[in-house]
Amino acid sequence: MVMPCITDHLVLRTIDGAADLLIEELRAMASIHSIRQASVDTVECAIAGSLDELAACALYSTVALRDPGKSLQFGVLGTLPEPVKFRVGVDDPERRREMINATEQRFGWVNRPGDWDVNLVPSADGWIAEFGPLSWTRRFGRSERLPWSTNFVVVEVLVRLAKIHPTHRVLDPFCGTGTILHAVRRQHPTTHLLGLDHNPTALTLATGNSLAAAHSLVTANPLVVGRSPSFVRGTAEVLPVASGCVDRVVANLPFGKQVGSHRANRTLYPAVLDEIHRILTGDGRAVLLTEDKRLLLEAVERRIGLKIVRQRLLRYKGATPTAYVLARTRLPGTARPR
Known part of the structure; x- marks a missing residue:
């Protein structure tokens, strides 16, 4: 999307465990300055220029403005067509009605809960206005998901931990609806992508999401020729690679809250690690997300040839999984892969 130059103060919502990565990307943007982490899952910054760089960043879910009146004059909200459509994001009907009336009287906006440009939500410092065009799904498109599909921002963290290069071959052995592979594709359109899952419904959704993602990729950059992921039905214990x-x-990884079980993981995790060890290149790495942490750590300790080189705790919506980065161990006397 191409947006006009504006000046504003922004509040970006991410997840606990991703704020430092978001700040790193913001610092590389010419239009962003005065960056600070406001809480474990929010980053505040000022913008003076175009929103295009910010719109391309996938490490936050929403952008909000603390002063809607000022933003209407000089900032982000002033880019919206009139009349501005809004909703009020609170469950209490009386409180919601009061805010609707106050907003209509002050700004002349139109209450459209099903088709909004601005979502008014309460915060510790008062009401803030979330800017619809910069919400995650409006920037990167909606996709079909299952109840256990990975959170979009979590996926972006996993992809960054993987340190993927454009020519890499990338595998997701529990691909579900393809969320991880589509995130890889956005950043590295030329990578070879393979997704595996035992659930035929998930694979059907993944294929549909891939077609939608391909259209979005071409629309965003017609000069980029992306490589579509391949999706195959199978089990992670015996990878067709x-x-x-x-x-x-x-x-x-399945960790038993919405899919799989701890009991099944006792067999699954060691088998998956055996296959990962078999298929990885000499300088390959694996990034595995799970809440069944002790079981994975024990399985890695028993698996000669793999080691954990990094881990990152993530917190969002009551979930507290850890992302583990695994690499091959070097045998004594062997050179480090180049």
Whole structure:
């Protein structure tokens, strides 16, 4: 999207565990300054220029303005067509009605809960206005999901931890509806992508999401020729991949809350690690997300040839999974892969 130059103060919502990555990307943007972490899951900054760079960043879910009146004059809200459509994001009907009436009287906006440009939500410092065009799904499109599909911002963290290069071959052995592979594709359109899942419904949705993602990719940058992921039905315990040919494995492992069980993971996790060890290239790495943490740590300790080189705790909507980065261990006397 191409947006006009504006001046404003922004509040970006991310997840606990991703704020530092978001700040790192914001610092690289010419239009962003005065960056600070306001809480574990919010980052505040000022913008003076175009919103295009910010719109391309996938590490936040929403952008809000603390002063809607000022933003209407000089900032983000002034880019919206009139009359501005809004909703009030509170469950209490009396409180919601009071805010609707006050907003209509002060700004002349139109209450449209099903088709809004601004979502008014309460915060510790008063009401803030979330800017619809910069919400995650409006920037990157909606996709079909299952109840256990990975949170979009979590996926972006996993992809960054994987340190993927454009020529890499990337595998998700628990791909579900393809959320992780589509995130890889946005950042690295030329990577070779393979998704595996035992659920035929998930694979059907993943294929549909891939077509929608391809259209979005071409629309955003007609000069980029993206490589579509391949989706295959199968099990992660026996991957249909030759040994030593995968550069990166990125996956949200079953950990028993919405899919799988701790009992099943006792067998699954060691088998998956055996396959990861078999298929990874010499300098390959795997990024695995789970809340069944002790079980994974014990499985890695028993699996000669793999080690955990990094881990990151994430917190969102009551979930507290950890992302583990695994690499091959070096045998004594062997050179480090280049």
